Amino acid sequence: MALPNIADARKLGDEELATEILATKQRLFQLRFQQATRRPENPHEFKHARHRLAQLLTVERERQLENSPSEEA
Template identity: 75%
Template sequence: MPLPKIADARKLNAEELAEEILAAKRKLFELRFQQATRRLEKNHEFKHTRHRLAQLLTVERERELTAQSSEEE
């Protein structure tokens, strides 16, 4: 399974982006829980989920900075 592309995250609107961020955080929690109870089978899911969360947060921050710079002008 390849890592998700940031272009996919940039296509999302603000509401979808917030939902995706929440879903990624929830999935990380579930993965940590599975690891603690020794039920985790796919260790690579940590990497993929953290990567996706970082992409989503980056896109969110880019949008904040763009909105902030447009307000200043």
């Protein structure tokens, strides 16, 4: 399974992005819980979920910076 592509995250709308961030955080929680209670089925999912969350948060931050007025001295 390949790592998610950031271009896919950039195509999402603002509401879809927020929903995807929440879903990814919930998935990470489930994976941590699964790891604590039993052996995870796919250990590589941690890496993919963390990578995806970082991409989504990066896109969210880029949009915040685009929409905010820049402070130039």
